[in-house]
Amino acid sequence: MNRTVLFEPDNFKRHLSLLELDTEAVVLTVEDCIGLVELPEEVIEAIAEQEHIPEVVAAELAEYLIERPDGDIRIKAIIQEDIQRAIRNKNYRHASLLVGVLTRFIEIHK
Numbered sequence: 143m144n145r146t147v148l149f150e151p152d153n154f155k156r157h158l159s160l161l162e163l164d165t166e167a168v169v170l171t172v173e174d175c176i177g178l179v180e181l182p183e184e185v186i187e188a189i190a191e192q193e194h195i196p197e198v199v200a201a202e203l204a205e206y207l208i209e210r211p212d213g214d215i216r217i218k219a220i221i222q223e224d225i226q227r228a229i230r231n232k233n234y235r236h237a238s239l240l241v242g243v244l245t246r247f248i249e250i251h252k
Contacts, residue, residue: 175201184243192220214251
């Protein structure tokens with residue numbers, strides 16, 4: 143499914159300039175927004191799941207968090223909470239997938 147979002151790219155202006163896009167008003171898909179964040183899509187999905195927000199909002203939150211000094215710690219905590227909830231709900235397959243997401247995130251952000 144190709145979802146489209148229209149927004150004013152204040153927070154992504156530097157990314158858009160790198161892509162040589164007009165920064166006044168840009169139509170981007172959710173996938174484009176996720177691609178602008180320097181995190182794997184699975185991390186964005188885990189943030190969206192934990193925070194109960196759309197993926198495009200999770201991408202913005204992830205970008206904000208990863209730029210903060212404690213951002214990697216906060217993102218790890220979000221994924222860990224996802225894992226704990228999956229275990230409480232006895233959704234062990236999902237918990238296992240999230241452990242993989244957390245492991246890959248930790249490898250990237252040591």
